[in-house]
Amino acid sequence: MKKRFYIETYGCQMNEYDSELLSGILINAGYSFSADPEEADLILLNTCSVRDHAEQKIHSRLGELKQIKDRHPQLKIGLLGCMAQNVRDEILTNKPYVDLILGPDAYRNILEHLQSTEKHAIDTKLSKYEVYEDLFPARKSGINAWISISRGCDKFCSYCIVPYTRGRERSRKVSGILTEARKAVEQGFVEITLLGQNVNSYRDDEKSFPDLLRALAEKVSGIRRIRYISPHPQDVDAALMQVHAEYKPLIANHIHLPLQSGSNSVLAAMNRSYTREHYLKRVEMIRQYVPDMGISTDIIVGFPGEGDRDFRDTLDIMRQVRYDSAFTFKYSPRPHTKAIKLQDDVSDTQKTERLLELIALQKEHTLQRFRAMIGKELDILVESGSKRRPEEMMGRTSCGKVVVFPKANYLPGDLIRRRITNARGVTLISRENVEE
Numbered sequence: 001m002k003k004r005f006y007i008e009t010y011g012c013q014m015n016e017y018d019s020e021l022l023s024g025i026l027i028n029a030g031y032s033f034s035a036d037p038e039e040a041d042l043i044l045l046n047t048c049s050v051r052d053h054a055e056q057k058i059h060s061r062l063g064e065l066k067q068i069k070d071r072h073p074q075l076k077i078g079l080l081g082c083m084a085q086n087v088r089d090e091i092l093t094n095k096p097y098v099d100l101i102l103g104p105d106a107y108r109n110i111l112e113h114l115q116s117t118e119k120h121a122i123d124t125k126l127s128k129y130e131v132y133e134d135l136f137p138a139r140k141s142g143i144n145a146w147i148s149i150s151r152g153c154d155k156f157c158s159y160c161i162v163p164y165t166r167g168r169e170r171s172r173k174v175s176g177i178l179t180e181a182r183k184a185v186e187q188g189f190v191e192i193t194l195l196g197q198n199v200n201s202y203r204d205d206e207k208s209f210p211d212l213l214r215a216l217a218e219k220v221s222g223i224r225r226i227r228y229i230s231p232h233p234q235d236v237d238a239a240l241m242q243v244h245a246e247y248k249p250l251i252a253n254h255i256h257l258p259l260q261s262g263s264n265s266v267l268a269a270m271n272r273s274y275t276r277e278h279y280l281k282r283v284e285m286i287r288q289y290v291p292d293m294g295i296s297t298d299i300i301v302g303f304p305g306e307g308d309r310d311f312r313d314t315l316d317i318m319r320q321v322r323y324d325s326a327f328t329f330k331y332s333p334r335p336h337t338k339a340i341k342l343q344d345d346v347s348d349t350q351k352t353e354r355l356l357e358l359i360a361l362q363k364e365h366t367l368q369r370f371r372a373m374i375g376k377e378l379d380i381l382v383e384s385g386s387k388r389r390p391e392e393m394m395g396r397t398s399c400g401k402v403v404v405f406p407k408a409n410y411l412p413g414d415l416i417r418r419r420i421t422n423a424r425g426v427t428l429i430s431r432e433n434v435e436e
Ligand code: SAH
Pocket: 050, 051, 159, 160, 161, 162, 196, 197, 198, 230, 231, 258, 260, 298, 299, 300, 329, 330, 331, 332, 333, 334
């Protein structure tokens, strides 16, 4: 009988993509996918280290998996991803039931490691080069295909563990990305999302990120929408915006532009390499080229030394930009990073208060941005029928907002034009079809 694997993915989209790569490797080797850990021969956790809370979740999940292993001693448990670097010693001492520990660059060796007769198979070495160029992921069904264009990060923001868990930045070849995109289209995917820790640091010889976008737009037919995450505010330039304006609506009018903080002294301590003035100028430029660009962000509160005035500076930028949405986090000290040497001097109560204030402000802006869409005619990429309301379907606007509309003869992947007639919280409603 075929061996079955079960995989759980935590963290960012890069991990989602890596889990699809792993699934591809295992399925090619004769494994089949299991949706139930109790029925699997191999359980994989693809983990995230970005905040302490993310790691704690994995530790408690491992405790639950141990109970399954107690009932099925043949079961193998693998811990993969960004936590692998951090936890190997602790796992060997405290969680000996974990059989396999693989870092993000070690997945193509998973089959060998599964055959290893060692008590633990451990491979956490990071590579300077792209190691998965010739592999194809086994994607989950849907309309969107993730495609990794680069790995690792050289920015070394002082709070961030990613440069240590994922290693040095390296880009894939344009040709490999085009091949993967064509294959995804052949398989029925109509939207692609390019992934990298800093997509706009992408480089393949003379080719930059805007060149890659142009190549995808011109050379891969059948794609209806191209997205990417995340660019670094320092590197967002006119060349990128020009490509957006030129290939609209194929390149989605959404940009995720992580702010982290609105205070110049905190930004400097974070090693973000831009100032609030630079950031605001970038936003102005983005809106000059693409006036209806949806802008989202990431913000950290409570970085060491963040005083009330610094926090007010962050709120001020939020008021100036009026983001469509924001992911907001309390600062979490991480091993290996520069900031861990700074005193974590903002109390947890204060972090919580700031976070709540920031979330409340963002909610106001989000609702305003959603309400401002009412009356507009928009291109919507149909995703699926609605699970909760069988009489409805859902899709997404170019700027990434969810729209629901009455069920009709649409198929997932259809690009349709409809007028937005209402907004229900963070869902847009469309009762009107628009004839082109
Ligand atoms: N490369 C991406 C972000 C990867 S991590 C980028 O630069 O946009 C995703 C988000 O997690 C970051 O943008 C940051 O807001 C948050 N984050 C990273 N390290 C953190 C830490 N130590 N504490 C709290 N939030 C953190």
